[in-house]
Amino acid sequence: RTMRRWPVFGGAVAAALAAVAGWVVPQGSPHELVTARGEHRTVALADGSRITLNGGTRITFDPDKPRIITLAQGEALFDVRHDAGDPFVVMDGDARLLDVGTVFNVVSDNGAVDVAVAEGEVIYEPEHEAIRLSAGDALVRAARDARPVLRKAQASAVGAWRAGRLEYDDASLARIARDLGRNLGRTVRAAPGTERLRFSGTLVVDGAERDVLARAGPLLGVSFAPDGDGW
Numbered sequence: 001r002t003m004r005r006w007p008v009f010g011g012a013v014a015a016a017l018a019a020v021a022g023w024v025v026p027q028g029s030p031h032e033l034v035t036a037r038g039e040h041r042t043v044a045l046a047d048g049s050r051i052t053l054n055g056g057t058r059i060t061f062d063p064d065k066p067r068i069i070t071l072a073q074g075e076a077l078f079d080v081r082h083d084a085g086d087p088f089v090v091m092d093g094d095a096r097l098l099d100v101g102t103v104f105n106v107v108s109d110n111g112a113v114d115v116a117v118a119e120g121e122v123i124y125e126p127e128h129e130a131i132r133l134s135a136g137d138a139l140v141r142a143a144r145d146a147r148p149v150l151r152k153a154q155a156s157a158v159g160a161w162r163a164g165r166l167e168y169d170d171a172s173l174a175r176i177a178r179d180l181g182r183n184l185g186r187t188v189r190a191a192p193g194t195e196r197l198r199f200s201g202t203l204v205v206d207g208a209e210r211d212v213l214a215r216a217g218p219l220l221g222v223s224f225a226p227d228g229d230g231w
Contacts, residue, residue: 032060035074038185040162048081049088054161055182075107075182077159082120093144098123104133105159109178111144118158124148164206173197173220180216180231184209187230197221 035041037055044050045066053059057074067083070091080088082101090097092108092115102120107113115122116138124131124139131148133139138153157167166179173190176199181188183205203216213224213231224231 030060030062032058032072034058036185037182037187047083050079052077052079052159052162055185057182071106071108073108073110075105075161075179077103077105077162079103080120095141096125096127098126102135103158113139113141113148115139116153116158118155161205164204166203166205168202169200170198171200173199173222176203176220180205180212184212187227188224189227189230194222 033041033043033053035053035055035057039055040052042050042052043059047067049067051059051069054075054077057076058072059076060070060072062068067086067088068091069078069089078088078090078099080099080102082088082099088099090099090106092106092113093111095113097104097106097115100121100123102122103118104120104122105114105116105118107115115124115133117133117135119135121135122133124133129148131139131150133150136153136155138151139148140151141148151169153169154167157165160167161179161183164183166176166183168176173194177188177190180203186209197220199220201219203212203219205212217223
C-alpha cells in the first residue's frame with residue numbers, strides 16, 4: 001500500500017480517525033507523521049493516548065491498527081491509555097516495546113534504542129527477552145546487534161526535553177550532540193577523539209541557538225564551531 005505522509009499539525013491529530021485543519025485523515029492506508037528539527041508536536045490518539053514528538057522525528061502507523069506505532073527515527077514521549085484487550089505497541093526498528101499502562105520515552109537512532117520509563121511499565125521484546133521496565137528504569141541498546149543494557153533514570157526527568165531540559169547520567173558526547181541537534185534545529189556532531197568523554201548533568205536548551213551552545217560548552221568541556229549547515 002502507498003504510504004501517506006503528513007506534516008504534524010500542533011495540538012490534536014486523532015490518528016486515522018479525526019478531522020484536522022479541515023481535512024480528514026484517510027482510512028485504510030499507512031501514514032507517516034514527521035517533525036522538522038527543532039519542532040515539538042503532540043499527537044492525540046482517538047483512544048485517549050498521546051504521543052509528543054521531538055524534533056527530527058518520524059513515526060508511522062496503520063489506521064486499521066492505530067495502537068501499533070513505529071518510531072522510524074528520532075525521539076517521542078508516549079502517554080498511553082492501557083487496554084489489556086488491545087495492547088499498545090511501539091516498534092523501534094526490530095525492537096518491540098509493549099505498554100503495560102505507562103508514560104515512557106523512546107529514542108531511535110539508526111539501530112540504537114534508548115527507552116526510559118516515567119510511570120507504569122514497559123516490556124522490551126515481550127516474545128523473547130521480556131525485559132520488564134518500571135518507573136525509573138531505562139534500557140539502552142547501542143546498535144541493532146548489541147545486547148540491551150539496563151540503567152536507572154530519574155522518573156521526573158523522563159521527557160524533560162519538552163520543558164527545554166536535557167538530563168544526562170554518564171552520557172557520551174555523541175548522544176548529547178544528536179539530542180542538541182533534534183532540539184535546536186541544526187545538526188550537531190561530536191568531533192573525532194571525543195568518544196571517551198562523558199557527561200552527567202542538565203543542559204538547558206531554551207533560548208537562541210548560540211546562547212544555548214554558549215551555556216553548554218563550558219559544562220561539557222568543549223567548544224562549538226560552525227561545520228557546514230551545523231556545528
